[in-house]
Amino acid sequence: MALKDTIRPRLPGWADAIWQHWEQHGEFPNILRPKTFCDKVLHRILFERDERLIETTDKLRARAYVEKRLEAAVLPRLLHVTGDPATLPFDDxxxxxxxKPTHGSGWFEVVRDKTRLDRAALIATCRDWLARSYYGRHREWAYKNIVPRILVQELIDDGTGPLPLDYRVYTFGGKTTFIIVDKIENGVTCSRFFDLDWRRLDISNGLPEFSGDLPRPKHLAEMMRAAEILAEDTDFVRVDFFDTAAQLYFVEMTWTPNAGFRRFHPPVYERHFGDLWAKPGLAAVKSLHPVP
Structure with a gap:
């Protein structure tokens, strides 16, 4: 076992978070006067204790939060909630x-054909989720106080691949600034950046860029409006959506993307987006330069 694996569990949360950022970026973060986007994510992890972070990070409570601000139709249909996976009503x-669980990110199982489902294996996976602490991974405070439960939701299919395109809307000062689209290509998560006029931006977050063109989503204007409604009175939050031919679907709100581990490239954008992360309503949206 590596020395860090012995020491890390004994560290207070703040020390572990700082250590992980140092390991990831190879330099000590500016904790008290953060300037870059990733340092501001870490600052939020260490110091911000807004109940809204818990409410909207919890996959179940977020639904009520969104329904109060947008119409209920934007939410995927909820089929079941339980704290005991053995009670999953498979026949119904x-x-x-x-x-998916309420208290994690990136944990989910897609069932495309119930007749071929290994029910016991799925129940075991759910029990494993419930026994794990997502907070323990990167010390993101919002996950610490979420009640672990299992959600079953309708499967959204936009016809583009094994998973729908994930539209990640970045808002600063309550205003939509740019959108990252994540797409599974050959089993790998790829991404591409777009401005508000759906022009490709020469920015990367470390993931490979997917191939081919991507048409403007049908509900782009609705997506941006919905993101700004949910981001009202915030300095920064990312709001994720799926978009199908029929309608727009809310996915989640993310306050500490990738726990601050994934920097923007070229490096100038780390400071650029850090500058936009200001008090609610005060962040001027600076121009981004699309690819010619």
Whole structure:
């Protein structure tokens, strides 16, 4: 076992978070006077204790938060909630669905054909999720106080691949600034940046860029309006959506993307987006330069 694996569990949360950032970026973060985007993410992890972060990070409570501000139709249909995976009502569920926990990120199982489902394996996976602490991974405070439960939701399919395109809307000062689209290509998560006029931006977050063109999403204007409604009175939050031919769907709100581990490139954008992260309503949206 590596020395860090012995020491890390004994560290207070703040020290572990700082250590992980030092390991990731190879330099000590500016904790008290953060300037870059990633340093501001870490600052939020260490110091911000707004109940709204818990409310909207919790996959179940976020639904009520969104429903109060947007119409309920923007939410994928909720099929079941339980604290005991053994009670999952498989016989009553539709042929396709998604299972995920309330207290994590990136944990989910997509069931595309219930008749071929290994129910015991899925129950075991759910029990494993419930026994794990997502807060323990990177010390993101919002995850610490979420009640672990299992959600079953309708499967959203936009026809583009094994998973729908994930539109990640970055808002600063309550205003939409740019959008990252994540797409699974050959089993790998790829991404591309767009400005508000759907022009490709020459910016990267360390993920490979997917191939081919990507048409403007049908509900782009609605997506940006919805993101700004949910981001009202915030300095920064990312709001994720799926978009199908029929309608727009809310996915999640993210206050500390990638726990501050994934920097923007070229490096100038780390400071650029850090500068935009200001008090609510005060962040002027600076121009981004699309790829010619």
């Amino acid at each position: 569920l539709p042929p396709r669905f998604v299972v």
